[in-house]
Structures are given as C-alpha cells and as structure tokens.
Amino acid sequence: MGVRTMQSARVRTIQAVTFLLCLAAAVISYKLLAKHVTGSSGSAWFDAGCRAASEEAGGADCQAVLESPYSYFPPKREGEPPGRPHTPVALYGLLYYSALGIWVAGIGRPSRRWRWIHLIPLLLAAAGLIASIQLTRIMFTELEAWCPWCLATHILNALIAVGLVLLWPWKPPVQPVEPVEGEAETPADERTERTSTGPSVWRVLGTLAVIALAVYGHRGQYGAMVAKQTGALLQRCIAQVKTLRQDPKQLMRFWASSPQQEILIRPDDPFKTRAARDEPVLDVVVYSDFQCPMCARFARFFEGEAQKLFGGRLKLIYKHYPLDAECNPLVMRTVHAGACEAARLAEAARILGGRDAFWKVHDELFRLQRAGHRGRTYDVEALAALIGVKPETLRVTMDLPEVRKRVEEDIRLAQTYGVHATPTIFIEGRRIHPLATTSAAFWDALADAFWKRIGAPRPPETKPENWNPLGKNAATPGTPGPKDAP
Template identity: 30%
Template sequence: MENISSSQRNGLSEWFRRRSSMLVDYNPAAGPYFTGRRPFLILLVLALIGTFAAGFLTYRHLILVSNTGGVPESALCRAQGNINCDAILMNDYATILGFVSSSALGLMGFVFVLWIVLNGLWNERMRKIAWTFLAIYFFAAIGFSWYYIYIMMFVVDYICTWCIVVHAVNFSSLAVVLVVAIKNKDNFLLKEISTPGERFYFVTLGIALALLSFAVATALEKMLVVEDMHVKYEELANDPAVIAAVLKSSPSYEIPVSPNDPVYGSPSAPHNLIFFSDFQCPICARTEGYLKKIVSVNQGVINLVYKNFPLSTECNSSVLGNLHPMACPAARAAYAAFLLAGSKGFWSYGDKLFESQKLLNKNPWLQFAQTLGFDTSRFERLLEPQSQAAKKIEEDVALGIKLKLNSTPQLFFKGKRIPENFRGPYLVEALEELAKAENPDDKDFRLKRP
C-alpha cells in the first residue's frame, strides 16, 4: 500500500510540474489579460435579462403562495391557451425536494453570474478565473434548463414564457463562454496574476451574495406561507384555471377499490371519491360530513369509498407518535360493523364513533354494537388483533404508506390526490375538473352543490 500511495503522489506531483512548466508569463504589451471587456459586457447584458426573468418568477411565486387576497393576473405573463406562468409556478415540479423554489434557485445563480461578470469588468487580473467559473456554472445551469424544458413540453402541458427567457439566457451565455474559451484557449496557460486575497474575496463573497439572495427569497416564502396558509389556499381554490392546472400536473396514483371497502352512496356510481380517515381525528369527522352531503345531492353520480389510516403506532408503523391512541381499535370496530351489516352498518357505527370521540378512551365498542343491534359475540371476535377486520386495517394502512400519507383526512379522485387547499366549498370544482379531464367529451359535466 505504501508503494502504491507513493507512486500516486509522485504521478500527481509530476502532473503539476508539467502543468506549471507550460504556464507562460503575461505580457501587458500583448493586450488585455486573458480577454478584453467585450465578452464580459455581452454576458452582463444576458445576466441582467436572466436576473429580471428569474426575479419576476420568484416574485410571482411568492405572490401566488402567500397572498391572502385575490391574486390578479400578471400583465407580464397573461394566461392564454397553453401559456400560463402561474400554472407552472404552482405545480409540483416548481420546487426541488418539496422545499427549494426553482425560481429562487435561478435567481441565486444569476446573482452569482453578475458578481463574476462585474469582477471581470472591473478587475482585469480576475478575468481568467472568472471565465473558468462562468464555464462551470453554465454547464450546470444547462442541465437544469434541459430538465425543466422537458417538464414543460411533456409533463405539465403548460408553457411559461419567462421560464423560456431564463433557459434562452443560459444557452446563449454558454455559447458565448465556449466561443471565447475556444478562441482564447492558449490564454488559459497564462500565469495567474491575481493575488490570493483577490481570489479569496472573489469566491467567498460571490457565494455569500448568491446564498443570501436565495435565503432571503426562501425565508420570505416560508414565512408568508405559514402566516397566510388558510386564506391563500381558499383564494387559489376559487380559481378554476389554477385548479385545473395544478391537478393536471400532479402525480397520478393507482388506488384499488373492492367490494371489501365501505361505500357511501350507490356502489355502481361511475365516480369514486376515496377518503382516507381516522375515527379519532376531529377534522376527519367534519370532512366526512361534508363529503356525505356532496354524495347525497349527486346520487348515482358519485360515491364515497372509505379507507383507514389511523394515526396510531399500534397499527401504523409510519407515524412517529401515538397521536390518536384509540384510532386502531376504533377502525377495527367500524370494519367489524361492515362485516356484520355491510356499508349501512359501517356508516352508522362510524357516525357513533365520530359523535363520541371524547369517549373512545373508555372502549365503547360493544356498547355501540349493542345499540345498533349487532350480534355482540361475533362483533367481539372481530375486534381481535388477528381478525378479518384487523387484516383489512393493515391492508389500508399499507396502501396509505405506499401513497406516502402522513396525515388525515386525505382525498383521492380519478387517481389524483386532492390538495388540502381544494377542500371545503371549492372541493366540488376540483372534482368537476378531474372528471372532465378524464372524459374531455363531457365538457358540461357538473356536480350539484350541497
């Protein structure tokens, strides 16, 4: 091992020695160091255009996700046909890892480019190292551009004009960088004339400015999102164009529905609204009541399919804490009612559970079964951990984990997850948009409002 390490070190040292021997001294009489000002001026213009475009997209993204009032259409990007900047900014691909705004990331990149270009203009000694950084940056930026161009063309079916401006700036800038680099390839062998101090401030301050711009935009967005969560989602949900765009571009899921699932409404209804719920969840109780009203006024058109996702560590390994400790036995009890009396028995028993959430810690399972006239001996056997009811809960929880659920209630319709901002009075609009997307010929499809 020592011989191999020594050989590697000797080879590396030899490479650096040969490289150093190829470097030549800079002769001021031969002209500007590395290149003149013109390429930097061209990149400055492109960077300013890119900064404006990315800045506008970042600003618009902040407005869309945080404005509690109405969000007026932007004069800089009016929705027309497939051209819809807002639809692009509000789809699932507008953030990286669900947190990092792609528009803020682009703004950070252009701030970094402006810093590099301005340094190259002001300080001739920094031009070679500046051009090296520009080449590295734009090669990376082109990768992002290709990805988002693909998303626009083949995934979301919407086009953002200012996004195209950003991508065009990236491609144009890379072309300029490559042309100048090839033309001045011999000048890359010039010895570095900038001082270590200049290089240090160039790199550290450039990175700091870029990160600061990104941090400010991201922190502002998250702060406004937390502050205005409730109202902003209601405003977005009131815009049918945004509803259609967001739902159309969201991921699709395959959620099986079988005769083993409790159904509210006609089992033969053509449209299934799938409801993942927890009987110890207060919001689930209110949501279920509203969903039943939608089904009741649209008999034979839509039904409600119940799936279990108790937020309890007893039967759900995906939850971190035992938020609802009685949710698992409550789910088994409700499904036992289904096995004994079908969907009608399930919903009657479920109503009892929701109405008596504060009493669930007293294990009222048999009492409720007796009140509803069930065979209590059979009912009690179905409450056991290895019963048919328990296995059904396991199946539902496994499906919920596969769908990456982490809370309740959760709604799915036509394979699409209904975001929380489309709940309440605007849920019906979301259901209509998804139904029409599945069957474009039925443009006049309407659901009655409860």
C-alpha cells in the first residue's frame, strides 16, 4: 500500500472518529437540555447516569447542577432585574457540537492550499475548550454537586479538539517520481500543490447552510420544549388555583396569619354598609382601580354575594391605587390607562355629593369598564347628570389640588401597607389571599366566624339555599374569628 493510500485511510479514520465524538457530545447535550427544561431526559439510561452517587455534598447529581445559576449563560444573579434573557448552557453545547460535527462530515480535512479554512473549526474548538475548562472549574469549586454527563461532554470536547488538530493538512511526504526523459524534474512542493484539491465553494456553502438549518432546528426544539413544559406547569397551576379557591380552611389560615396593620381610615373616606347604626360590622378595606377587571368583579361579588352572607354587616371602605403611571409613581409602567382620571372623577363626586355620589360614580365606572370602556377619557356630562351637578363643575372639581392630593395620599399609604396590585383587600387590617377575593367558600367561612364572634346565630337567609362549597358544611371549627385571629 502506498504512502498516499495509508495517509488517506488515516485521515478518514480521524475524520470518522472526530465526527462520532461530536455526535456523542451533541446527543448528551440534547439530553441535558431536555432534563434542564423538563426535569427528565426521556431515557432511563441517561437519567440513571445522572442520579446521585452519594447523598453527601459533592456527590454526583446532574439535576442540582442544571438547577444552579451557572447552568445558564449569562449566569443568573440574585437581585437582577426581571426579564433578563438567560439561555441554558446545554443549548449552547448542542449547537456547538452539532456545528462541529456537520463541519467535520462536510469538509473534513482540506488541502494545504485551503488549509486556512480549517481555522474556522479550530478557533471554534479553542473557544469551546476555554468554556469547558471554566465550566469544569465552577462545577468542582463552586457547586455542591457535579454532573457526570456534563463532565463527559467536556472530555469529549477535548478529544474533538485533538481530532481537529490532527485533521490540519500538514505537509505530507511525497514519493519520488521518475522524471520523464527530456523534462526537468518537478519539485515535490509543486507536485503536491498541483494534485491537491480543496473543498469547492459550493461544498463549503452547503455545509454552512446545513449548520444554519441545524441551529434553527435545535432552537425550535428548545422553544417547543419550553412551550410544552410551560403549558404543563400552567395546567398544574390552574388545577392548584381551583383547589385553593375552594379550600376555605387554607384561605382562612392565610388571612389569620397575615400581620395585622393599622389601616388609616379617614372620617370622610367613602364607605358603605347595610348594617344599622348600632349593629356590629366587619371592616373591609379595598385598594382598587376603576380600570382593573378583577376590581370590577370584586365590586359585583361583594354586593351580590358577600354582603348576603353577613346580613349586610360588611363595611366596605374604598381606597385608590390606580395602576397608571400618570399619578402613581410606584408602578413601573402604565397598566390601566385612564385609571388616574377615573379616580379623580370619583373623588370629585365625593366632594360634590358625599358618599352617595361617590358610590354612584363608582358603580357607573365599573359598569363602563365591564361594557368595554378603555382609555383616558370619560363622558363627564353623563357622570355629572348621574350625581346632579353641572358638567363644568365636575371638571373643575376633579382638577382641584385637593383631589389630586387625596389620590396621591392613598397611593403613598398603600406603599406602607405593601400594596402592589389591585384589588388588595384587608379585613380588619389583615390582608386576604388574592384567590380569596371572589371565593364564595372563603367568604362563607369568614361569615361563620363572624356570626360566632358576635355571639349570634347565623340567620338562615345568609346561607344561599343551593350552595355548599365542598359538598359539606363549610364552617371551619377552630378557625380564629376576625377579632380573635393571632
């Protein structure tokens, strides 16, 4: 066998081995990516290799490594602003090994004339080796566990780099050729260059196109994994939310364990109750926004259902917290455009016509919102007619400094109580869980505790005839009453 034949066989062997190393590393990276996103690689043999070899710190545990901040690039940092993009390192590995494998299969070893093109995979491999060294250092010095499969990819990366170096077109030995009589002997270097053929331009372009398609496809696979996992998590969250909304004991426990705060209630704060003057009531403070759909739902639920459970003995006190950057400096961006103007309209109505006028405008603003009204402008003429004042009077009043100051003061106080969203509801100074806002089961259990606290039997009419939250008595024996909560 000639020297050239032996060299060609050796090059083909190195090319094949290097490609297989790239393929193995790409498969491992794909499995690591799947485990990173979903918690399972989908293969028992792979997951078995990931399981902890030791229960002690420093044992093998792929999942712990994949859940660390360093499993992303850039790494996740504590306290960083939300929304910063982070890509799993396993995805970068999948793209990296796939690109190198396609290059080795498509281009392989170029001729000496085209040797410069081999710098592309060599430089990429050099960058990959630096990343492997850094990630290995982090895994063994900063994390409490190490990942066998991650280490395997780093070892394969080093072997791939060796293969790429061996594929560099070093100057080959040339067999002596007998000169033809009458012709000068051709130098060896020139004979080599004449017989060397590099990859064609189309071959290079085709290889790059396949790499681009692989990158696009792998990113699509990652997106599909994330979407599928997000959908599954969403379904579990929805199921848990439904369960929690119907669990009065949990919701009551959350309310009873919330710290009690002294909510400032001014003498002229708008409130409403159906209780007689001498009847005990339960104070409910709501921080609300007239453009907030959930606030509108709560307003309807409160009047239509909650009050009935207490025989009208709930006292609702309204506070402003518009999620509109026009008047609320505590929101990062405007969520409900026009909420500030709506708050000023309601406050102007209170100044002009007292609590009754406020609640008329309150109900009308929420009715308009449910009807689809969005934006920063309202029909001042219609609202003025509703409370019996002139439109110009309402316009002038809503722009008074005292009106703006009242809304701003509600917002400032809301911050001290930890209010960040609407509706936020406090019952006798204790915040309720957001899921309890319109949970009939929670309000029914709270009514049981209220009637027990005031020492009066619960009137039959306060319990809806055809409603039973959990198919059994919704009362929660042992749950603290509003005044007895710890």
